Amino acid sequence: MTQRPYVVDEMISAKAIAARIEALAQEIKREFGDTNQLVVVGLLRGSFVFIADLVRELDLPVEVDFLEASSYGNAMESSREVRILKDLRSGIEGRDVLVVEDIVDTGHTLSHVTGLLTSRKPARLRSIALLDKPTRREVDFGADWTGFEIPDEFVVGYGIDYAQRNRNLPYIGKVRFTG
Ligand SMILES: O=P(O)(O)OC[C@H]1O[C@H](OP(=O)(O)OP(=O)(O)O)[C@H](O)[C@@H]1O
Numbered sequence: 001m002t003q004r005p006y007v008v009d010e011m012i013s014a015k016a017i018a019a020r021i022e023a024l025a026q027e028i029k030r031e032f033g034d035t036n037q038l039v040v041v042g043l044l045r046g047s048f049v050f051i052a053d054l055v056r057e058l059d060l061p062v063e064v065d066f067l068e069a070s071s072y073g074n075a076m077e078s079s080r081e082v083r084i085l086k087d088l089r090s091g092i093e094g095r096d097v098l099v100v101e102d103i104v105d106t107g108h109t110l111s112h113v114t115g116l117l118t119s120r121k122p123a124r125l126r127s128i129a130l131l132d133k134p135t136r137r138e139v140d141f142g143a144d145w146t147g148f149e150i151p152d153e154f155v156v157g158y159g160i161d162y163a164q165r166n167r168n169l170p171y172i173g174k175v176r177f178t179g
């Protein structure tokens, strides 16, 4: 695929992300502080950086598991078809579950995954997304906790990609085409 040239303009700094995660971890601890059976589920691939930072701020006994869901491929538009490419390793029936997502855009991914995991009868299921783009929503669904609400821009960095690139940027930036 030939890629149009683009640059990435910083939108949310690494420092601002770290401060927000500290505050979110406190809120999650208030919700789940009474449990010793929390499973933190990262949605691959986009959430791998966020979940790594979040669990290290969570002063709770946790298990970590991953589920891989994909709907964008290399495109900037959702296919609206969420494919599960890798399932959880552990059962979640009767467990407390926190789903960790990098971004909620159209809402298809988080809504689909939440439906799937709810059918497995967890005791409690909550979700957290680092970013929320509410103006793009096609499904009436949102995370229980959100790091930052952002405008309708295609963002990358901190785990999030454009055609598999830029996941390793330490900040969130917006893609700006230059040609
Ligand atoms: O709210 P939505 O419109 O469904 O978009 C959000 C999803 O899109 C991206 O996943 P993608 O399909 O690009 O897979 P990836 O996580 O492997 O990058 C992102 O990581 C979210 O999971």
Ligand code: HPA
Binding pocket: 072, 103, 105, 106, 153, 154, 155, 156, 160, 161, 162
């Ligand atoms: O803004 C975005 N950037 C990268 N991947 C995405 N998946 C949904 N929205 C986005």
